[in-house]
Amino acid sequence: MKIVHTADWHLGRILNGKSLLEDQSYILEQFIEAMRKEQPDVIVVAGDLYDTSYPNKNAIQLLEHTIDVLNLEMNIPLILISGNHDSKERLNYGAKWFEKSNMYIRTSLNDMQNPISIGDVDFYTLPFATINEMQYYFDDEEIETHQQALAHALKKMNEVIDEHRINMFIGHLTVQGGIRSDSERPLTIGTVESVEEKVFQQFDRVLLGHLHHPFSIDSNFINYSGSILQYSFSEVDQPKGYRIIEINENDIKDKFIPLKPLRQLEVIEGDYEDAIQEKLKVKNKENYMHFKLKHMSHVNDPMMHLKQIYPNTLALTNQTFEFNTSMYHENIEIQKLDDGTIIDNFYQSITDEQLTTNQKQKIEYVMRAMLEGGSN
Amino acid sequence: MKIVHTADWHLGRILNGKSLLEDQSYILEQFIEAMRKEQPDVIVVAGDLYDTSYPNKNAIQLLEHTIDVLNLEMNIPLILISGNHDSKERLNYGAKWFEKSNMYIRTSLNDMQNPISIGDVDFYTLPFATINEMQYYFDDEEIETHQQALAHALKKMNEVIDEHRINMFIGHLTVQGGIRSDSERPLTIGTVESVEEKVFQQFDRVLLGHLHHPFSIDSNFINYSGSILQYSFSEVDQPKGYRIIEINENDIKDKFIPLKPLRQLEVIEGDYEDAIQEKLKVKNKENYMHFKLKHMSHVNDPMMHLKQIYPNTLALTNQTFEFNTSMYHENIEIQKLDDGTIIDNFYQSITDEQLTTNQKQKIEYVMRAMLEGGSN
Numbered sequence: 001m002k003i004v005h006t007a008d009w010h011l012g013r014i015l016n017g018k019s020l021l022e023d024q025s026y027i028l029e030q031f032i033e034a035m036r037k038e039q040p041d042v043i044v045v046a047g048d049l050y051d052t053s054y055p056n057k058n059a060i061q062l063l064e065h066t067i068d069v070l071n072l073e074m075n076i077p078l079i080l081i082s083g084n085h086d087s088k089e090r091l092n093y094g095a096k097w098f099e100k101s102n103m104y105i106r107t108s109l110n111d112m113q114n115p116i117s118i119g120d121v122d123f124y125t126l127p128f129a130t131i132n133e134m135q136y137y138f139d140d141e142e143i144e145t146h147q148q149a150l151a152h153a154l155k156k157m158n159e160v161i162d163e164h165r166i167n168m169f170i171g172h173l174t175v176q177g178g179i180r181s182d183s184e185r186p187l188t189i190g191t192v193e194s195v196e197e198k199v200f201q202q203f204d205r206v207l208l209g210h211l212h213h214p215f216s217i218d219s220n221f222i223n224y225s226g227s228i229l230q231y232s233f234s235e236v237d238q239p240k241g242y243r244i245i246e247i248n249e250n251d252i253k254d255k256f257i258p259l260k261p262l263r264q265l266e267v268i269e270g271d272y273e274d275a276i277q278e279k280l281k282v283k284n285k286e287n288y289m290h291f292k293l294k295h296m297s298h299v300n301d302p303m304m305h306l307k308q309i310y311p312n313t314l315a316l317t318n319q320t321f322e323f324n325t326s327m328y329h330e331n332i333e334i335q336k337l338d339d340g341t342i343i344d345n346f347y348q349s350i351t352d353e354q355l356t357t358n359q360k361q362k363i364e365y366v367m368r369a370m371l372e373g374g375s376n
Numbered sequence: 377m378k379i380v381h382t383a384d385w386h387l388g389r390i391l392n393g394k395s396l397l398e399d400q401s402y403i404l405e406q407f408i409e410a411m412r413k414e415q416p417d418v419i420v421v422a423g424d425l426y427d428t429s430y431p432n433k434n435a436i437q438l439l440e441h442t443i444d445v446l447n448l449e450m451n452i453p454l455i456l457i458s459g460n461h462d463s464k465e466r467l468n469y470g471a472k473w474f475e476k477s478n479m480y481i482r483t484s485l486n487d488m489q490n491p492i493s494i495g496d497v498d499f500y501t502l503p504f505a506t507i508n509e510m511q512y513y514f515d516d517e518e519i520e521t522h523q524q525a526l527a528h529a530l531k532k533m534n535e536v537i538d539e540h541r542i543n544m545f546i547g548h549l550t551v552q553g554g555i556r557s558d559s560e561r562p563l564t565i566g567t568v569e570s571v572e573e574k575v576f577q578q579f580d581r582v583l584l585g586h587l588h589h590p591f592s593i594d595s596n597f598i599n600y601s602g603s604i605l606q607y608s609f610s611e612v613d614q615p616k617g618y619r620i621i622e623i624n625e626n627d628i629k630d631k632f633i634p635l636k637p638l639r640q641l642e643v644i645e646g647d648y649e650d651a652i653q654e655k656l657k658v659k660n661k662e663n664y665m666h667f668k669l670k671h672m673s674h675v676n677d678p679m680m681h682l683k684q685i686y687p688n689t690l691a692l693t694n695q696t697f698e699f700n701t702s703m704y705h706e707n708i709e710i711q712k713l714d715d716g717t718i719i720d721n722f723y724q725s726i727t728d729e730q731l732t733t734n735q736k737q738k739i740e741y742v743m744r745a746m747l748e749g750g751s752n
Contacts, residue, residue, distance in 0.1 A: 054430070057463060057465035057466065060465055060466065060469055061465055064469055064470070068472060072472055072473070087433060089433035089436055089437055090433065090436065093436055093440055093469065093470065094440070094469065094470035094473060094474065096444060096448055097448070097470060097473045097474050097476070097477055097479070098470065098473050100473070100476060100477065101473055101476065103473070
């Protein structure tokens, strides 16, 4: 029995104004080709198929094309659950017809006691739900954290679980200690969103979505597949791909298989002139770039100049390293500095120039007038 | 063989700020119950299932529920085409899976030579397409009217049509001479949108959507089913329902079956005081009302007062009948009137009051100053 675990496709995602649809289409073609070779018994997509609850028509068509090839053409059963980015109603549309072709779309809490059986394995699904939805579903207003909500759901699953089968949990949530990225929208505001690893102990394997790093958590039975692409500059250098879980008798093994994207994300730090003269090391000039550069305050429209060399530059930060690297120390010491020095440092960091004596005097004059005015 | 023909559901429609979803849900329940009795061999929905290309989740769920009951629960084959209000991509989503359950969603011109065969009947589908889409599809920029585009499509259909079968055309378009309503968004701007009846002669029956009146056209083989509800105040008093086409040997008969809606639309004309005192005849106080009233200029927030009695009042027009009924004649004569009389009439129609002598003099003074100023 071979299970492929993927999640967080985020179709339709726009990063810094740039649609990633071409990259998503490319990586899903890689995924489809990989599936042709793997010939898995089932593919699990653990939530966040779309990036938004109102996906555009191109994103919808990309999802439809992908599941069409995988499910109808290649006859692979699919299990999809909704994540916190998905609209339940939109993702679930047509589910009853899809199910006739062994494509299972699970967006409702109502199915938590209704596992999907494929071969020797029962798949229990818990699509993303807000605390409010959980309170409503369990008719229990005392549920205040995801941990409590999950405990209720797992108790329900325990009522029906068959210990003679191999049992897998599919969910979209944060396990304590997981590595976070910037592109994972928080699941909740005002309460701890992570749940404890130990609560899943009745399951042989836990296949999760939400965290984008494929090695987000160090566990021998819980895995995040990670996202299929790097979706924020905090995910630079993270491998992206899918995970295979192979079951032989009662031996379960998994491995992560990386996929090669059309473009990666890169963060490039250095001097503006070095960037323009291509002296800074980049992996690929076509990658999506976030430049963090110094000594560029004299340049008119540096972004335009950078894009002429690195066409997919998506972000540019003006950075003065000398100042920034010492900032951590200075932050602590800043209250000890006098106002003029603070302003002088700030001016240097923004313009790469020092204040003239004349400017310093004028600032001192204005500051004194303000402070004395304030004490009256 | 029994065919049910319906169209123009416009799910998600909002009329004067009021969502008609409750009415749509009600009428589709009536339709479902009628289908339980009719037990047709196929149901044809000739376009405009949704009112907008971005239907909200409630509209999506209503469509899904309706086709679920009709197709999966009652096992009735369905043929759906897209109209000018539908998003092709959204309506088409999942079509390959649906087709396995005999639900045919046709949104593409590519299928015009690919009829759907049910029993003795071949159904040829022509979803709505813009002139541009037709030009692109036929690679012919000389297509400039819907008539020309349709001629091309019918020629294509003629290449494959089997005259030994009963052939039906399903489309979403305007046939010349059809009765129009306000809620049918024009198919095109800047060119004649209607097509001639005679071009359809190779078909035994033509089942159309777009025009909302079920008797839009006087033909013995072309029919509009009309919309399932009154969708604008220009459709007041129009019957709404579905049409049955019954085929016995080569005898084809049709009849229109009305459905009873939750609320109808009414236009009520009269005096404001009579409306408030419930002296004006209305069919049902719960209906969606458009009041056209006179003598209400002295009333503060007349809409509020009307809604206390007629809670579903959606429109209110201030109307002075004496003025309006004579307007048609006066429009022709208006150039013969002097400026003062025109302004006096206008003031009366708006305020229900006459200008005072003092006001008349001031207007005369201003007019003279303007006109003389203009001639300098």
